[in-house]
Amino acid sequence: MTTVLLVDDEPLLRVGFGMVLAAHPDLTVVGEAGNGAEAVELTRRLRPDVVVMDVRMPVLDGVEATRQIVGAGLPSRVVVLTTFDLDEYAFAALQAGASGFLLKNTEPAGLVAAIRTVASGDAVVAPRVTRRLLETFAGQLGAPDRQPDPRLARLTDREREVLGQVATGRSNAEIAVELTVSELTVKTHVGRVLTKLELRDRTQAAVFAHRERLVVPD
Incomplete structure (x- = not known):
């Protein structure tokens, strides 16, 4: 059973x-x-598997709520809801630790699938949308002269290469073709990258890679 907390300022x-x-x-x-x-109070008390979170709300918006939930080390994973696929609030929520986002006009089957996907430990930002978000908001990802994150030193050359591919929004199958390896090998590398970088899913890995300027959008 997957438990869900619904967060939106519109009761309907x-x-x-x-x-x-x-x-x-x-x-x-x-x-x-x-x-x-x-949302933060109920997440602490109920510890749902997934929080479906609107980003634009009174009192405390979904971005800060996500930041507090993730920062508190709670096991709940957050999916944010937004009206537009290129929304600075959605991008900020990804940076804050959300496991992805959905458009409010998503079909019911898409909502159900997304919740199940996030509960299983993966992210729900489609590669196409990940790429567009990162390219659109690349200027928010950190200055070129910032010090690199020390966690990068934990990665092998191949793992860095895989991380760079993830950052472009490619799926495991696409990465496998690009690197001429099996899809299972890519999945293994991605898992090791997430573990070494202490990240929860490939969306956070993509944000991390762009912030560290391993990939510079056009």
């Missing part, structure tokens, strides 16, 4: 999402919140 949206999830016996809504402050 919470009701709609709840009805969608109620149709699936492996998903259960354990709570609802109308702003980010309530």
Whole structure:
């Protein structure tokens, strides 16, 4: 059973999402919140597997709420909701530690699939959207003269190469073709990269790689 906390300042949206999830016996809504402050409090108390979080809310927005949830070391994973696929709030939420984002007009099946994917430990930002986000907001990713993150030294040359491929938004299958290795080998490398960099999923790895300027968007 995957437990879900729904966070949105529009009650009708919470009701709609709840009805969608109620149709699936492996998903259960354990709570609802109308702003980010309530979301942080309920996440600490209920420890849901997944928090579906609106980014634009009163009292405390979804970005700061995500930052507090992730910073507190809570096991819950956050998926943010946004109206546009190129939204600076969505990008900020990814930097804050969200495991991805969904558009508010996502089909019900897409919402269900995203929650299951995040609960299993993966991210829900499509490679195309990851690439567009990173390219659009590349200027927010850090100055060229900043000191490199010491965690980079933990990676082998091949792992750095795989990280660079992840940062471009490529899937494991696409990386396997590019590097002429098996998809299983790529999956193994990605897992090691996440472990060594202390990151939760490939979306955070992509943000990390761009912040460290391993890949510079056009």
